[in-house]
Amino acid sequence: MQTAEFEIIRGFDAPRELVYAAWTTPERFARWFGPRIFVTPADRVLLDARPGGGWTATMIGDGGFEVTLSGTYREVDGPGRLVFTTGDPDHPGDEPASVVTVTLDEEGGGTTMRFHQFGVNTGAEHAEQAKAGWVEFFDRLAEHLAAQSTASKSSARPRA
Template structure:
């Protein structure tokens, strides 16, 4: 029997909701933050057809070794600038989970993000992915703050 595991990360950004949404959907933004610290995501590895049924892909590269971790999936729901739901393939693997990103306008140019990922069958995978996103969201916060 398999057990589905999930997690939620909440984060506030000192940036307008529209900018945070673009950071999730525009390759020019994604290249600057997608992936944990110590990884880069080359612009030419990113594509995003941001519409229900559209696909996305990005390849994280470990800066120290050059090891590549391709990810990607399909958009299930797109409601700019407040909500994205998409599938996410584990880096270098075939297992998929579902990510939901909800963005709330807090006023004064601030945005609250609720990130939820569901569909893990292994606890060690869930923990590792949670750690990777936590690091990536630190980079996202720096990126959207620079662009405001």
């Protein structure tokens, strides 16, 4: 069985509660989860963010091509930490599966996210592809958080 792991550290100009909500609220998760060539409709996202709860997200590409990812939450300690699986790393069969740990730390009015993924049945090439995919997802997450921040700042301004 091949194993591989990687870490991505990313800063966001948003409070950690907002970053955590982007991971745990289907409507927000749907806005950033997946590569840009896919859409992830909110009604195709299930996030039962509690230990033992499941998560599922279906991404839809051109011509209706669908990719569904799913797993189980192992730890939910919001707004600072999520641990979840993709697939079933305890019984993966021949399929790639992994454990993801996301930690969110407040820093200077923003949030530092540490994303760690450990995969089984995952070679180095697959891990590099997964890492590149997550980097694109997190670019989209940064855009979503910036839009949320702009919207909340403009709604907080007094109206003339």
